[in-house]
Amino acid sequence: MSDVTETTGSTASASGDGGDVRLRGIGKTYGDFTAVHPLDLTVPEGSFFALLGASGCGKTTTLRMIAGLEEPSTGSVHLGEQDVTRLPPYKRPVNTVFQSYALFPHLDVFENVAFGLRRRGVRSVKNQVRDMLDLVQLGEHARRKPHQLSGGQQQRVAVARALINHPKVLLLDEPLGALDLKLRRRMQLELKRIQTEVGITFIHVTHDQEEAMTMADTVAVMNAGRVEQLGAPADLYENPATTFVANFLGTSNLIEAEVASTAGGEILVDTRGGRLGVPAGRCSAPSGTGARLLVGVRPEKTVLALADEAGRIPDGRNRVTGVIAEASFLGVSTQYLVDGPAGRGLAVYAQNVDRDPRLVPGAEVVVHWDRAHTFALDAAQDIEAGVERVEPATAGKDGRAERAERAERAERAEREEKAGKDGQTERAEQAGKAEDAWTADGAAKEAAG
Amino acid sequence: MSSATLTGTPPPPPPATPAAARRTTPRRRRGRLTPYLLLLPGLLWLLVFFALPVIYQASTSVQTGSLEAGYEVTWRFATYTEALADYWPHFLRSVVYAGTATVLCLLLGYPLAYLIAFRAGRWRNLIMILVIAPFFTSFLIRTLAWKTILADGGVVVETLNTLHVLDVTAGLGLTDGERLLATPLAVVCGLTYNFLPFMILPLYTSLERIDPRLHEAAADLYARPATVFRRVTLPLSMPGVVAGTLLTFIPAGGDYVNADLLGSTDTRMIGNVIQVQFLRVLDYPTAAALSFILMAVILVVVSVHIRRSGTEDLV
Numbered sequence: 127m128s129d130v131t132e133t134t135g136s137t138a139s140a141s142g143d144g145g146d147v148r149l150r151g152i153g154k155t156y157g158d159f160t161a162v163h164p165l166d167l168t169v170p171e172g173s174f175f176a177l178l179g180a181s182g183c184g185k186t187t188t189l190r191m192i193a194g195l196e197e198p199s200t201g202s203v204h205l206g207e208q209d210v211t212r213l214p215p216y217k218r219p220v221n222t223v224f225q226s227y228a229l230f231p232h233l234d235v236f237e238n239v240a241f242g243l244r245r246r247g248v249r250s251v252k253n254q255v256r257d258m259l260d261l262v263q264l265g266e267h268a269r270r271k272p273h274q275l276s277g278g279q280q281q282r283v284a285v286a287r288a289l290i291n292h293p294k295v296l297l298l299d300e301p302l303g304a305l306d307l308k309l310r311r312r313m314q315l316e317l318k319r320i321q322t323e324v325g326i327t328f329i330h331v332t333h334d335q336e337e338a339m340t341m342a343d344t345v346a347v348m349n350a351g352r353v354e355q356l357g358a359p360a361d362l363y364e365n366p367a368t369t370f371v372a373n374f375l376g377t378s379n380l381i382e383a384e385v386a387s388t389a390g391g392e393i394l395v396d397t398r399g400g401r402l403g404v405p406a407g408r409c410s411a412p413s414g415t416g417a418r419l420l421v422g423v424r425p426e427k428t429v430l431a432l433a434d435e436a437g438r439i440p441d442g443r444n445r446v447t448g449v450i451a452e453a454s455f456l457g458v459s460t461q462y463l464v465d466g467p468a469g470r471g472l473a474v475y476a477q478n479v480d481r482d483p484r485l486v487p488g489a490e491v492v493v494h495w496d497r498a499h500t501f502a503l504d505a506a507q508d509i510e511a512g513v514e515r516v517e518p519a520t521a522g523k524d525g526r527a528e529r530a531e532r533a534e535r536a537e538r539a540e541r542e543e544k545a546g547k548d549g550q551t552e553r554a555e556q557a558g559k560a561e562d563a564w565t566a567d568g569a570a571k572e573a574a575g
Numbered sequence: 576m577s578s579a580t581l582t583g584t585p586p587p588p589p590p591a592t593p594a595a596a597r598r599t600t601p602r603r604r605r606g607r608l609t610p611y612l613l614l615l616p617g618l619l620w621l622l623v624f625f626a627l628p629v630i631y632q633a634s635t636s637v638q639t640g641s642l643e644a645g646y647e648v649t650w651r652f653a654t655y656t657e658a659l660a661d662y663w664p665h666f667l668r669s670v671v672y673a674g675t676a677t678v679l680c681l682l683l684g685y686p687l688a689y690l691i692a693f694r695a696g697r698w699r700n701l702i703m704i705l706v707i708a709p710f711f712t713s714f715l716i717r718t719l720a721w722k723t724i725l726a727d728g729g730v731v732v733e734t735l736n737t738l739h740v741l742d743v744t745a746g747l748g749l750t751d752g753e754r755l756l757a758t759p760l761a762v763v764c765g766l767t768y769n770f771l772p773f774m775i776l777p778l779y780t781s782l783e784r785i786d787p788r789l790h791e792a793a794a795d796l797y798a799r800p801a802t803v804f805r806r807v808t809l810p811l812s813m814p815g816v817v818a819g820t821l822l823t824f825i826p827a828g829g830d831y832v833n834a835d836l837l838g839s840t841d842t843r844m845i846g847n848v849i850q851v852q853f854l855r856v857l858d859y860p861t862a863a864a865l866s867f868i869l870m871a872v873i874l875v876v877v878s879v880h881i882r883r884s885g886t887e888d889l890v
Contacts, residue, residue, distance in 0.1 A: 195791050215794040228792035232810045241806075242796035287796065 145171030145206045147192060147295055147327060152201030154187050161187045163351045164200050169295075169329055169344075171206075174321050176330045176342035180374070180512075184351040185331045186225075189297050192329065193222045205294050216245075221288035222297040226304065227280050229272040235259070235283050236268040242291040258290040261320065278309045285317070289324060296321075298330040302337065314340050335375045339363065347371050349512065367410045369420060369503055374512030378422045379472045381446070382505060385417045393502065395421055399446040399468025403497040411504035418505035425473035427499040430462060432482070433490035445494040448472065450487050460485075464493055636863035646859065654864045662848050662865060666872060669845040672759065672834075673827035676766035680774040680823045681816065683767070688778035688815070689808075693787065706775050714769065718836045721765050725755045725837065732756075757839035765833035773822040781815025782808070817884050821877060828873050845869055 146168055153164035162184040169175045177185040190196035192203055194215035202211040210218050221242065229238050236255055243251045259265045262282040272280055281301060288296055301317070302310045318341050321328045332338050338345045339359035346356040347370070355367045366372035369380060383395035383402065393404045393413050402421055411419055423444070430450075431439055439445060448466025460481065462474040474493055476485075485491065636654060640646035659666075691702050709717060724731055732755045735741045744750040749760040785808060793803040809816075831846030838844075845865065852862035 193795060195795070215791070216797045216799055220795075222792070222795045224788055224792055226786075226788065228786060228788040230789060230792070230807060232807075241793070241798075245797040245802060291796070 145294060145327070146204075147329065148204040149188070149192070150202045150204065152188070152191055152198045152203060154184070154191060154196060155199045160351050162191070162198075165353050167346065167353065167356075169327060171294075171327055172325050173343045174318070174328045174330065174341055176332060176338035176345045177348055178332055178335060178338040178345050178374075179348035180333055183348045185333075185348045186299055188348070189222075189299055189329060189331045192295065193220055193297050194218045195222075219294040220297060221291050221293040221295075222299060223281075223284045223288050223301045225300045227272075227284040229280060229283055229287070231272055234269050234271055235264060235275070238272065238283055239287045239290055241287060246291075254290060258286045261289075261323075262286045277305050278313060281305060281313060282316075285320065289320070289326070292324075293326060295327045295329060298328060300331055300333065302332075302334075310337070317341060339375070347374060349374070363424075365408060365410070365501060366422070366503070368511070369507045369509055370512035372422050372501075372503065372512070373510070377425055377473055379425060379428070379469070380420045380422045380503070380509050381468045381472075382509070383419050383421045383502070385413050385415050385419060387415060388413055392497070393419075395419055395502070397421065397446070397468045399448070399466050402444045402446075402500065403442075404500045404502045405498055408500065409502040411502060413502070420503040420505050420507070420509060422501050422503060423495050423499055425461075426475040428472075428474045428493050428495040430464070430474050430476060430482075430485055431492045431494060432484060433492055436492045439492065439494050442497065443494045444497050444500055445492050446472070447490070447492050450485060450489045450491055453485065453487055462491075464491060466493075632863045632866060635859050636867055638860050642857050651860070654860045655868065658861050658864045659868060662845065665843060665845040665848050666868070668842070669828050669869070670872065670876065672763055672766060672842075672844060673824050673830075675763050676770060676827050677774075677820050677824045679763065679767040680771050681820060684771055684774035684778055684819065685816075688775050688782055691775075691779050692782035692785075703779075706772050709772065715832065715836075718765055718769065718832055721761075721768065722756065722836055725761050725764070727754055727756060756837060757842070759838070759842050761837040762834050762842045762844075765837040766827045766830060769830075769833065770823040770827050773826070774819040777818035777822060778812065778815040781812045781818070785811045813884055817881060820880065824880075825873055825877065828876075829869060 148169075149165060149167040151164040151166060152162065153160070154162040165188070167188075177188060179185045187196055191198045194210065194213060194217075198211065202209055204210065205219060210220075230241065233241070236259070239255045239258055240251045243254060248254070255268075256265065259268055262285060264279060264282055264286065267275060267279065272283065275283065281304075284301065298317070302313050305313060314337055317328070317330075321341075330338070330342060339362075342359060344356065345359050345362055347354045347362065349368075349370045355362055355371045357365075362371060363375050366375065366378065369378075372378035372380065381397050381399070381402070383397040386394045386396045386401065388394070388406065391406045393406050393409055395402050395404060404419075404421055406413065409419065411417065413419065433447065436445070446466055446468040448464040448468070450462055451465045451471065452463040454461045455478075457478070459478055460476050462476065462485065464472045464474060466472065472493055634648055635646070637648055637650050637652060638646040639649045639651050639654075687702075687706070691699055691706075695702050723729070726732070732741070732753070735755065736753055741750055741753055741755065744760055745752060749763075750758040755761055789807050789811070790803055793807045794800075798806060829846050831844060831850050834842050834844040834847050835850075846869075849862050849865045849869070852858050852865065856862075
């Protein structure tokens with residue numbers, strides 16, 4: 127939602143000397159296409175801030191406007207007290223780690239890292255570069271050319287090249303997008319370590335929800351050019367405010383419901399699968415009697431019981447009945463999909479502690495969970511928003527996925543026109559492929575945890 | 576040069592008819608021969624149209640005799656020293672004219688190539704066609720057209736006269752009085768015009784390959800636009816600069832059409848001398864010797880140029 131304002135009470139340092147990044151009503155349009163709707167955002171000094179969203183949601187454009195590589199159509203960018211909206215990139219105390227690193231191919235690692243210092247006429251370049259290369263553990267490769275390095279090493283050069291200038295803000299544009307999964311995990315920790323060490327504000331753009339949650343203090347979830355929700359990772363995960371956030375960050379079971387009564391801090395709702403309870407504090411929508419809501423619960427918080435043994439479920443838990451449609455054994459856990467009157471494809475992640483061999487497709491079951499784990503959203507939203515489609519067949523049918531794809535294509539085409547590069551498409555496609563692999567693995571890991 | 580490549584390669588395999596090969600040799604053998612078979616047409620072409628003429632001319636250059644009595648090889652290398660002694664001003668002039676034209680081509684071509692590569696957007700293809708368009712007309716016709724354009728009393732000369740530009744160029748020794756035609760300037764202009772596309776095309780190719788994000792990265796790292804150009808764009812386009820200057824300088828150095836049509840006897844280049852020696856004086860040994868000296872001069876200039884621009888260091 128565009129009315130998101132201050133990031134108050136985040137993990138920022140309380141220095142308050144005005145080193146915050148403040149975006150005021152900043153927006154960007156390309157002809158008819160609105161890449162970023164006017165948004166307000168404050169990134170506190172010293173924080174690790176993530177802009178999370180699917181491709182084409184405007185997160186990279188936002189980042190580029192902070193860097194000065196894109197001129198905002200409306201609004202202003204402030205770094206501390208300074209209004210930098212009209213400053214060209216070379217005058218901003220901001221450095222960027224580019225998606226494909228954009229290392230200078232004709233310069234060796236040393237000169238790549240020294241580039242910013244030399245442009246500012248800094249003396250004693252040598253020692254600073256040495257120290258920086260040591261920080262990213264590339265001291266031995268100072269005289270190599272970028273193309274002689276592996277992807278992870280190139281990535282570290284890109285980080286070193288930006289960090290050596292001690293920018294007020296370091297911008298990271300999908301910096302791990304081109305790396306394989308293992309390296310990516312390692313670099314996530316590495317970047318987090320570096321950020322803690324140098325204390326510079328990091329603004330990290332990513333489409334990978336797990337990456338955002340692992341690294342960032344504060345995450346802003348963007349969708350279709352707007353910030354949907356902003357907060358600490360755990361807060362976003364536990365209390366999504368929109369269906370997009372609920373579905374994009376992890377997986378949510380959303381059930382259509384109507385408010386029956388409100389009493390004692392608890393809202394009772396009627397669903398097609400029976401009555402459920404929601405803590406009033408976890409409802410982000412008006413909850414008068416008769417109001418329509420979407421009731422949600424995370425799959426790992428739910429438990430399966432056979433319908434025959436439903437009597438053993440303690441009272442006061444939310445329960446819906448159904449039939450197991452699918453059971454995928456993932457090693458540490460099993461992922462069930464349950465169809466019932468409440469909804470189709472309710473996901474249940476069960477740890478493989480005592481596997482019940484009777485829980486197989488076709489079995490009649492009850493899905494139950496603690497009422498405290500239930501949240502409720504406004505029903506006037508697309509229940510499918512933010513759902514990541516794995517099977518291409520369903521993605522084709524889904525109008526929203528198509529729209530997102532079109533937006534992505536538009537953005538890519540726009541960028542390409544400027545760039546005039548064929549390689550870019552290729553890279554984007556590769557990134558897309560990596561994303562797919564990542565999503566699958568992420569789901570597996572989630573199921574495990 | 577290529578003759579070295581020719582002798583350096585293993586002897587071409589006995590040309591077998593495909594049918595015979597299929598019958599007698601197993602599949603694997605044929606697979607191994609394929610690269611050589613693919614080389615064969617090109618090598619034959621080079622042999623017939625490059626290596627043999629070079630050898631023939633080399634032998635001509637050390638022959639003595641006359642057209643009536645016939646020529647024979649007497650290994651007279653003095654022809655070379657005599658040719659150099661007689662015609663060194665023409666060599667010098669060729670290098671200076673071709674060098675000047677190359678520099679002018681670079682100065683004119685680089686901005687245009689840059690524009691096409693980074694700024695032209697949807698006009699890119701149209702501009703590229705315009706660059707290549709002159710090739711649809713014959714080289715000779717185009718140069719003759721320049722003769723008309725630069726003619727005495729023409730619009731160009733009159734305009735330059737009015738602006739007193741010709742007084743300045745005359746002061747520099749580039750033009751003669753109130754004339755433009757038959758002056759060094761006209762020859763250099765002709766050379767520049769005729770070889771400009773050979774500069775623009777390789778420049779464009781190498782500029783087009785530069786990732787525009789490198790410009791953004793440089794700007795992000797405190798480089799002003801001018802510095803971005805000096806530190807990133809120019810170094811990365813050096814392969815194009817070298818290729819373009821070679822493709823311009825080499826043919827311009829041996830050209831005689833421009834000096835013939837746009838110049839005078841005072842602007843004769845070595846190409847004109849060789850042409851006259853071959854076709855009018857019929858002194859074949861001298862003409863052949865001049866050709867070899869020209870080849871040597873160009874090789875020296877080119878290798879110094881490549882060495883100095885350090886392109887082998889570029890990706």
